[in-house]
Amino acid sequence: MSLSGKDKTVVKAFWDKVAPKAAEIGGEALGRMLTSYPQTKTYFSHWSDLSPESAQVKKHGATIMGAIGDAIGKIDDLQGALAKLSELHAFKLRVDPANFRILAHNIILVLAMYYPADFTPEVHVSVDKFLQNLALALSEKYR
Amino acid sequence: MVKWTEEERRIIRGVWEKVDIDEIGEELWARALIVYPWIDRYFGSFGDIFTTTAILKNPKLAALGKVVLSALDTAVKNMDNVKAMYAPLSRQHYEKIKVDPDNFRLLAECITITIACKLRAELNPQVQATWQKFLSAVVEAMNSQYK
Numbered sequence: 001m002s003l004s005g006k007d008k009t010v011v012k013a014f015w016d017k018v019a020p021k022a023a024e025i026g027g028e029a030l031g032r033m034l035t036s037y038p039q040t041k042t043y044f045s046h047w048s049d050l051s052p053e054s055a056q057v058k059k060h061g062a063t064i065m066g067a068i069g070d071a072i073g074k075i076d077d078l079q080g081a082l083a084k085l086s087e088l089h090a091f092k093l094r095v096d097p098a099n100f101r102i103l104a105h106n107i108i109l110v111l112a113m114y115y116p117a118d119f120t121p122e123v124h125v126s127v128d129k130f131l132q133n134l135a136l137a138l139s140e141k142y143r
Numbered sequence: 144m145v146k147w148t149e150e151e152r153r154i155i156r157g158v159w160e161k162v163d164i165d166e167i168g169e170e171l172w173a174r175a176l177i178v179y180p181w182i183d184r185y186f187g188s189f190g191d192i193f194t195t196t197a198i199l200k201n202p203k204l205a206a207l208g209k210v211v212l213s214a215l216d217t218a219v220k221n222m223d224n225v226k227a228m229y230a231p232l233s234r235q236h237y238e239k240i241k242v243d244p245d246n247f248r249l250l251a252e253c254i255t256i257t258i259a260c261k262l263r264a265e266l267n268p269q270v271q272a273t274w275q276k277f278l279s280a281v282v283e284a285m286n287s288q289y290k
Contacts, residue, residue, distance in 0.1 A: 031268055032271055032272075035269065035271070035272045036268070036271055036272040036275050052267075052268040105252065108256060109255065109256060109259050109266075109271070112259040112260045113259045113260070113262075113263045113264065113266065114263075116259075116260035116261070116263065119260065120195065121177035121178060121195050122195065124174060124177070124178050124256070125177050125178045128178055
């Protein structure tokens with residue numbers, strides 16, 4: 001389900017809107033993922049606090065959203081844009097790629113919460129496709 | 144069988160109280176049919192369901208939305224017995240309507256996102272986790288007779 005020209009336009013426009021709150025959204029999404037899907041906590045045993053209020057969680061959520069923002073800037077070549085991050089996730093972090101879909105769901109939920117009027121079904125489907133393509137690019141180096 | 148704490152029951156009922164069955168009943172189809180368009184394979188006789196505008200005006204979808212959310216209301220009121228209560232529904236969806244059960248998961252997601260748009264910050268992380276646990280139980284009950 002590759003990204004059409006329309007998907008890219010929609011995603012970029014919506015991202016411009018949410019960019020000022022991107023860090024906050026990332027922190028929220030990660031916190032919710034750890035709360036609703038406790039199996040994801042297994043990747044963060046080196047953190048002392050895995051609650052939604054945790055400074056570590058908020059900081060890492062912001063980092064993730066920063067990377068997503070960068071990827072949007074290179075939306076025509078997601079594989080190239082994410083090559084290094086894919087190596088990191090594949091060989092060092094070894095995160096099961098099934099978890100990318102779980103995080104995507106939580107990002108989408110937080111976007112819906114923060115921007116209920118803007119996150120129309122049309123925006124939702126383009127963002128969902130984008131996050132799916134992002135996850136695919138992130139899984140590229142796994143095997 | 145799923146076990147619910149008093150706190151979880153309170154949370155689930157709290158979310159459900161805020162759901163306007165008519166409003167959400169329409170919006171959830173807009174999300175489901177636009178975000179997961181292959182779902183329209185089950186709606187051949189429903190007329191125009193291909194744009195958000197058409198979906199929100201479609202009386203058959205509005206009626207079906209009410210049916211789905213009334214069934215969810217039954218689940219909220221019988222949390223300890225969802226699997227048994229939903230067995231006939233599950234069998235119907237398997238044998239008569241022949242719905243791929245993955246669609247139950249997709250619809251549940253759309254319900255949650257639609258509720259997130261309405262409840263916003265009230266759907267805090269703990270509430271989200273509990274509500275999703277409840278919907279997972281419902282989805283599992285809908286899957287139960289697929290054998």
